[in-house]
Amino acid sequence: MKNMSDPKQLLVSAIESGTVIDHIPASTLFKVIKILGLDRIRNQITFGTNLESKTDGKKAIIKIAGKFFEDDDINRIALVAPNAKLNIIRDYEVVEKRVVSVPDTITAIAKCMNPKCITNFEKVTTRFRVVSKKPVALKCHYCEKITDQERLEII
Amino acid sequence: MKTRSLVSIDDLSTEEIMKILKLAAEFEKDPISDILHGKVVATLFFEPSTRTRLSFESAVNKLGGKVIGFTDSSSSSVTKGETLNDTIRTVNNYADLIVMRHPIEGSARYASEISTVPVINAGDGANQHPTQTLLDLYSILKTQGTLDKLNICMVGDLKYGRTVHSLLMAMSRWKTSFNFVAPEELMMPDEYKMYLNNLGLDYYETADLNEVINMADIIYMTRVQRERFSDPMEYEKVKNAYVLYDHMLSETKPGMKILHPLPRVNEINTDVDANDKAYYFEQALNGVFTRQAIICTLLGLK
Numbered sequence: 475m476k477n478m479s480d481p482k483q484l485l486v487s488a489i490e491s492g493t494v495i496d497h498i499p500a501s502t503l504f505k506v507i508k509i510l511g512l513d514r515i516r517n518q519i520t521f522g523t524n525l526e527s528k529t530d531g532k533k534a535i536i537k538i539a540g541k542f543f544e545d546d547d548i549n550r551i552a553l554v555a556p557n558a559k560l561n562i563i564r565d566y567e568v569v570e571k572r573v574v575s576v577p578d579t580i581t582a583i584a585k586c587m588n589p590k591c592i593t594n595f596e597k598v599t600t601r602f603r604v605v606s607k608k609p610v611a612l613k614c615h616y617c618e619k620i621t622d623q624e625r626l627e628i629i
Numbered sequence: 630m631k632t633r634s635l636v637s638i639d640d641l642s643t644e645e646i647m648k649i650l651k652l653a654a655e656f657e658k659d660p661i662s663d664i665l666h667g668k669v670v671a672t673l674f675f676e677p678s679t680r681t682r683l684s685f686e687s688a689v690n691k692l693g694g695k696v697i698g699f700t701d702s703s704s705s706s707v708t709k710g711e712t713l714n715d716t717i718r719t720v721n722n723y724a725d726l727i728v729m730r731h732p733i734e735g736s737a738r739y740a741s742e743i744s745t746v747p748v749i750n751a752g753d754g755a756n757q758h759p760t761q762t763l764l765d766l767y768s769i770l771k772t773q774g775t776l777d778k779l780n781i782c783m784v785g786d787l788k789y790g791r792t793v794h795s796l797l798m799a800m801s802r803w804k805t806s807f808n809f810v811a812p813e814e815l816m817m818p819d820e821y822k823m824y825l826n827n828l829g830l831d832y833y834e835t836a837d838l839n840e841v842i843n844m845a846d847i848i849y850m851t852r853v854q855r856e857r858f859s860d861p862m863e864y865e866k867v868k869n870a871y872v873l874y875d876h877m878l879s880e881t882k883p884g885m886k887i888l889h890p891l892p893r894v895n896e897i898n899t900d901v902d903a904n905d906k907a908y909y910f911e912q913a914l915n916g917v918f919t920r921q922a923i924i925c926t927l928l929g930l931k
């Protein structure tokens with residue numbers, strides 16, 4: 475791939491097989507790591523952040539060796555990295571490209587912005603129905619209040 | 630089979646609502662039975678609401694059931710001490726059904742997911758109070774003979790009034806047209822107007838009750854509370870603008886009825902009470918029949 479061989483893109487080393495997640499906003503890199511549980515797996519992971527991007531300001535990139543994601547798992551990052559692009563690598567070649575899309579329900583990722591919501595008082599797994607995808611608006615399964623993009627907080 | 634709870638009016642299909650209202654009418658004809666014999670209903674009131682609790686307890690007693698429970702008047706105790714999770718699991722050992730009122734929003738939904746017995750939401754903060762909505766629907770159906778295409782005039786605090794929001798959402802299933810009468814600060818929030826827009830339903834907003842009063846099939850009065858106003862002067866200005874007097878009713882529709890979730894303060898002058906159009910005390914009685922119907926439905930007894 476032309477992009478992949480661009481010297482500016484090779485600030486982190488290439489992987490033999492696994493997944494490269496590109497176009498993550500630099501500001502949400504660590505949220506992406508947390509949502510995907512990358513801080514808890516033993517795979518080799520390299521990441522770069524505050525990289526220049528022509529399209530979206532400072533971006534970050536993550537390369538995870540030997541790891542392939544299901545759509546349901548990867549779509550969980552759409553809340554914080556809506557423009558993320560995945561390159562699936564086998565034998566140093568990009569064999570597939572994928573984009574993320576906001577799922578219809580969000581479980582255990584976002585915090586309800588309503589201070590009077592039960593999820594902010596007791597150990598309750600948060601659940602939301604996505605009522606708008608762009609900009610993101612989430613309706614709490616419990617208090618039924620809307621949490622919008624601006625007030626969105628990742629747990 | 631999963632235990633059936635009633636947390637939000639949206640949990641019920643239109644068909645289920647009509648079934649409950651029909652059953653309520655049966656209980657109105659014949660309110661006393663022994664159908665709950667041997668059953669225990671727990672009323673867990675994490676904040677006081679005497680009126681609602683009495684209505685539920687009356688409903689259970691008339692059906693031959695027993696009531697256990699508590700009312701907690703110190704609002705601070707909710708945030709310390711036992712978790713709601715533990716309370717519900719414990720009470721599950723003692724009761725066949727739980728009626729719960731709690732100041733925290735979403736608490737009833739959460740309780741319904743933990744509980745092994747049905748949970749009835751008797752109010753979760755500013756969120757939902759579905760049994761109030763069902764008794765309002767029952768009162769409207771009973772007095773108008775139909776729920777279809779009525780004109781409902783909502784008056785007072787339309788911004789914070791949970792009751793009017795739920796009633797609006799529920800009645801919109803029957804192509805209602807609405808008039809909203811409220812002071813500037815307490816107007817119906819945009820999200821509800823958007824909801825009606827999306828359904829293609831008519832509404833009209835005004836600050837003058839006299840302008841729309843004669844169109845109404847139902848006038849739904851609510852309290853305008855001093856503490857809702859950021860500026861106390863503003864409250865003083867509007868507090869008497871949303872009061873209903875008997876002389877205002879002379880040109881209203883003959884079958885029109887006035888509803889109010891009670892308690893009232895001064896928003897319906899006592900000279901209205903003697904008018905045939907005053908219906909708020911009967912409405913409270915309807916609450917008992919409606920709750921009898923809800924309890925039996927959730928327990929699968931009818």
Ligand SMILES: [Zn+2]
Nearest residue numbers: 586591614617
């Ligand atoms: Zn919530």
